[in-house]
Amino acid sequence: MSIPAFGLGTFRLKDQVVIDVVRNALALGYRAIDTAQIYGNEAEIGQAIADSGVPRSELFITTKIWVDHFAADKLIPSLRDSLAKLRTDHVDLTLIHWPSPKGAVAVSEFMTALAEAKALGLTRQIGVSNFTIDLMRQAIEVVGADQVATNQIELHPYLQNRRVVEFAQAQGIPITSYMTLAYGKVIDDPVIARIAERHQATTAQVVLAWAMQLGHAVIPSSTRRENLASNLKAVDLRLSPADMAELAALERGERLTSPASIAPVWD
Ligand SMILES: NC(=O)c1ccc[n+]([C@@H]2O[C@H](COP(=O)([O-])OP(=O)(O)OC[C@H]3O[C@@H](n4cnc5c(N)ncnc54)[C@H](OP(=O)(O)O)[C@@H]3O)[C@@H](O)[C@H]2O)c1
Numbered sequence: 001m002s003i004p005a006f007g008l009g010t011f012r013l014k015d016q017v018v019i020d021v022v023r024n025a026l027a028l029g030y031r032a033i034d035t036a037q038i039y040g041n042e043a044e045i046g047q048a049i050a051d052s053g054v055p056r057s058e059l060f061i062t063t064k065i066w067v068d069h070f071a072a073d074k075l076i077p078s079l080r081d082s083l084a085k086l087r088t089d090h091v092d093l094t095l096i097h098w099p100s101p102k103g104a105v106a107v108s109e110f111m112t113a114l115a116e117a118k119a120l121g122l123t124r125q126i127g128v129s130n131f132t133i134d135l136m137r138q139a140i141e142v143v144g145a146d147q148v149a150t151n152q153i154e155l156h157p158y159l160q161n162r163r164v165v166e167f168a169q170a171q172g173i174p175i176t177s178y179m180t181l182a183y184g185k186v187i188d189d190p191v192i193a194r195i196a197e198r199h200q201a202t203t204a205q206v207v208l209a210w211a212m213q214l215g216h217a218v219i220p221s222s223t224r225r226e227n228l229a230s231n232l233k234a235v236d237l238r239l240s241p242a243d244m245a246e247l248a249a250l251e252r253g254e255r256l257t258s259p260a261s262i263a264p265v266w267d
Contacts, residue, residue, distance in 0.1 A: 002125065003093060003174060005217050005218070007030065007031075007218070008022070008033050009034050009219040009220055010041055012221075013221065014041050018048070023052060031060060032059070033062070034219040037063060042086050047087075061088065061092050063082045063086070064095040064129055066097055067100060070109065071113075072110075075110060079122050092124045092125060093149055094122075095128055096111070097130070098262045099131060107139055108138075111139050112143075127150040127151065128148060129151065129176075130152070130264070131153075131164075132264050132265070132267050136171070153176070155216060156181065156207065157182070157247050158182055158185065158251065161267075162251075165216075176217040176219065177211045177218050177219075178257075179257065180207055180208055199243075204231055205237050208220060208237075209235075209237040209238070212235065213239055213244065
């Protein structure tokens, strides 16, 4: 995979909270950070990175272009603004955050602009987020499957998104699982708790290990240093085929993120 298997999510984290979270995460060994223009925290993340003293070359920074910035004349200027806030001359990965609402901007227009941003060196890799199979096909037509570094989608034990995963994997496009912990909902699941007990692990570690073992990247978030530390240890946990089968059986089509104004018709 050309993107890190484990990173830090920063949705909803603002001001001093996000500064503290990024500082703690970097001190604990996190090196990949996921943000977005709409999160309103790029400047604070830039500050926390600068204060940390961790060399830029060790970091993998992802941002996402908001839907208002998809037009050919807006995308690159908006990414330059993000770079200024993040205090860097390039990000490692830039994603189209959501499909363009009502198709207002054509996939060909924003994917071409995104590829141009890469050609200019403003981003090392490009990708998409919340893309359906049909939208992925359209993006691939414009830039080629090998140029799409990931499709970042909601994926957790209660929404396993198998059709999108199968299509992406057939194209060689890695999936990034967002809300892998279902925003905390999976923590008290009794089936997962039993698996966790067998491994002397936490339920969060089991779920993160499950997603990584399926080949997906994960970007869990936490405001608590102890959770940041224990979540990172999921990289060392190996689940058995029986554990994986039990987790697969938890699918229940429970989508948590589908904002009416921007959500596509899901697969
Ligand atoms: N592309 C998109 O459209 C999109 C959409 C949503 C999210 N994302 C990205 O994905 C990232 C992850 O999603 P998310 O932050 O929404 O949800 P998440 O990572 O599934 O869950 C975060 C929640 O789980 C809790 N938690 C974390 N570790 C825990 C542990 N070890 N034990 C118990 N509770 C724990 C956190 O509470 P505490 O703070 O108390 O630990 C927080 O409430 C986001 O931050 C963002 O970067 C992308």
